[in-house]
Amino acid sequence: MRTTLNISMPPLQKKNVDRMIKEYEYTSTSEFFRDAVRALEDVKIVQDIVASEREFAAGKGKKLRSLKDLM
Numbered sequence: 575m576r577t578t579l580n581i582s583m584p585p586l587q588k589k590n591v592d593r594m595i596k597e598y599e600y601t602s603t604s605e606f607f608r609d610a611v612r613a614l615e616d617v618k619i620v621q622d623i624v625a626s627e628r629e630f631a632a633g634k635g636k637k638l639r640s641l642k643d644l645m
Contacts, residue, residue: 583591591606600606629635638644 591603594600595603595606598606600609636643
């Protein structure tokens with residue numbers, strides 16, 4: 575199921591969005607924004623992985639005996 579989202583932005587920002595849509599060959603404004611959201615989601619995942627690796631390296635890891643230990 576899809577939903578519609580309306581956003582407001584300054585004219586210069588809209589001009590930059592239109593330029594990037596053409597430059598990166600997006601087929602629509604919606605495709606551009608969906609890709610931008612996915613990219614931000616990917617950044618968050620990488621940040622979470624890096625934080626987990628740091629915790630593990632600092633000895634804060636937890637040995638799991640089963641999947642139930644994750645809960």
